[in-house]
Amino acid sequence: MRSRSKRYTKDAAAAAAAAKVPLEEAVKKIKQWNTTKFDQTVECVLSLGLDARQADQSVRGAISLPHGIGKTLKVIAFCEGEDEAAAKAAGAVEAGSDELVAKVLGGWMDFDVAIAHPRMMGKVGKLGRVLGPQGKMPSPKSGTVTPEIGKAVKDYAAGKVEFRNDSGGNVHAPVGKVSFEAAKLVDNINTFIEMVKKMKPAAAKGTYIKRICISATMSPSVELELS
Numbered sequence: 718m719r720s721r722s723k724r725y726t727k728d729a730a731a732a733a734a735a736a737k738v739p740l741e742e743a744v745k746k747i748k749q750w751n752t753t754k755f756d757q758t759v760e761c762v763l764s765l766g767l768d769a770r771q772a773d774q775s776v777r778g779a780i781s782l783p784h785g786i787g788k789t790l791k792v793i794a795f796c797e798g799e800d801e802a803a804a805k806a807a808g809a810v811e812a813g814s815d816e817l818v819a820k821v822l823g824g825w826m827d828f829d830v831a832i833a834h835p836r837m838m839g840k841v842g843k844l845g846r847v848l849g850p851q852g853k854m855p856s857p858k859s860g861t862v863t864p865e866i867g868k869a870v871k872d873y874a875a876g877k878v879e880f881r882n883d884s885g886g887n888v889h890a891p892v893g894k895v896s897f898e899a900a901k902l903v904d905n906i907n908t909f910i911e912m913v914k915k916m917k918p919a920a921a922k923g924t925y926i927k928r929i930c931i932s933a934t935m936s937p938s939v940e941l942e943l944s
Contacts, residue, residue, distance in 0.1 A: 737940045737941060737943070738939065738940075738942060739942050740942075743939040743940075743941055744899050744906070745899060747759060747895065747933050750933065750936040750937075751896075751933065753934075753935050756895060756896045757933040757935055758787070758891050758933065759892050759895060759897075759902060759906075759932070759933050760889055760891050760892065760932055761892045761906050761909055761910070761929065761931050762887055762930050763910065763926055763928070764926075764928040764929075764930075765882060765888060765913075765921075765926060766886065766921060766922070766923050767882055768886075769886045773920040775918065776880075776881065776882045776917075777882070778860075778912065779859045779880070780878050780909060780912050781875070781878075782876070782878060782893070782905040783905060784893060784901040784902075784904060784905050785893075786891045786892065787894035788891075789876070790874055790875075791827065791828040791829045791874075792808065792810065792828065792830045792870050792874045793809055793817065793821075793828045793831050793832070794813075794831075794834075794869075794870055795813070795814065795817060795818065795831065795833040795841050795855070796812060796813070796832075796833070796837060800866040804867060806867065807867040807868070807870035807871040808874040809874075814837065815840065821844055821847060821848070828853070829873075830861065830877075830879070831853050831854070832862075832863070832870055832873065834862075834863070834864055834866055835863070835864060838855070841855060852881075859879045860877075906931060910926075913926070928940065928943075929941040929943065
């Protein structure tokens with residue numbers, strides 16, 4: 718069984734004993750618990766009233782948060798011709814066609830996001846069994862299959878966040894770093910929550926947002942009041 722530090726155990730007990738709190742207070746708690754030597758990532762998790770087995774009750778998208786997430790992502794682009802040059806100019810670590818597909822099939826995975834031009838999907842499709850399990854397969858729904866290669870690379874390299882519900886109906890995403898000013902974290906979290914609200918599937922019945930929590934990499938979670 719995994720052991721927890723005395724600090725974590727103390728913080729977890731305090732979190733468990735606390736009532737649901739407003740977002741501003743929750744962010745304050747997370748920042749107070751920042752005792753590590755590295756800059757922890759803050760994550761927001763929404764528990765949704767979805768039947769995740771139903772295709773018409775899925776929630777999936779991508780969002781550029783107003784203050785970024787405090788991390789530059791490694792992006793690759795499957796494209797040809799002028800788009801290849803545009804992708805590299807926008808910050809792609811790799812861009813190309815057949816050679817890049819072969820490189821990924823060969824096991825190279827040193828990237829966070831893959832972008833693809835629609836014309837390339839016939840070739841990129843064979844990577845589904847490799848990229849799918851890692852959540853890196855380009856998809857129109859997430860905006861990673863697009864003819865605007867340069868713009869997509871720039872957006873994702875700057876920290877555009879992809880999200881999708883899991884089998885339990887939960888949606889989560891990084892929303893910044895503990896070092897961010899509290900107001901910026903609040904702004905990012907509110908932006909993410911509002912987007913998920915707007916994406917409520919028409920087929921979803923009953924309460925849509927059942928629970929919202931935030932936590933940092935090495936902290937317990939804090940549950941938010943639902944307005």
